[in-house]
Amino acid sequence: MDKQANQESNQNRKDHSDELKNRNEKDYERILKEKKVYTEVDEEINKLVEIYKGSIVEINNRRNSEKIDSIVNAANETLLGGGGIDQIIHAKAGPGLREECIKKFPEDSFGARCRTGYSVITGAHNLPFKAIIHTVGPYLDDSGNPQPKLLEFCYKHSLMYLDGKDISSIAFPCISTGYYGYPMVDACEIALGYTRKFLDDPDNRKNTKKILFCVYNDLEFKIYQNLFDKFFPKKKI
Template structure:
């Protein structure tokens, strides 16, 4: 297991890191789950920047990522990435989820961030099976860290105990 990865159970809006990743929807204008929590806790500055990004480029495609201020959050930035909706695995969901993690990490490095916190992307309302999502997340992040030394710590923040248990099990098997 990569020593720069760790897993905690908690609220991602309370984590002190350089960048918090938001499991956003393509509109970038907030929503439910992690997305809503980040927008509520971070305040209007995040939404204002998301509106500017949307005005320039339109919606954010699945697998892509954009960066904004963190507003009132205990971070410098929020990276918004749009995870795939689970369709049984036949619509490139695994590759799209990998892209979420890779594109978020690339943006973090580009902005000189050393610490990053990820939620469990796509495992809520988007229905991605938690075990499969954990495998993709950990494998993708571990692979990225092997070739990039700029990121000093990756924290997987699991809001619920079920995801926390799945991630712990997955890390032990690596």
């Protein structure tokens, strides 16, 4: 069963274990070979989703592309900046982001400003967006198993900010697959699968101009490319 991630128990880990690296590579080899079960073709939905390889803080520098309103930060529970993309976003946004998080989101009794699986929204400060949506992804549980419900909640609670007015476009990093060590294929299927489910609702589509998946890691980019057509096929297979 999914449970609240214990962030402190993983603070000393600086990189993925060889075991996890090998799993990610073998999972990619597996999906290359297996037969996919494709989702129904929907051209309207296909226009709303995109994969981009590069830094999430630079996505509005893409040529001939519409500007993205909001980016998602893969934050930790303190919301004060950590490693990876969290560190980059805080550095680029400037000290005002940290100050806003402290003032706007008081610590709970566990020292958390945002619990795992939930999302909060702030201004973008020095970054060229309307807002930053901070979500806290899960670690593996105490037995080393993924926590899919908590990861799905990250996407669910972040996409809720698409209102079709102030925020109608959003860019996601690969939540939990970096420092937190979530298996890449599992995480990608949750990200793409929940997004397809979200966009199957006409009311959600009405509020959405673009959902962009910003991928930086080479292997992860290949995984997203491979699985993208499973959830957003362009023609019947």
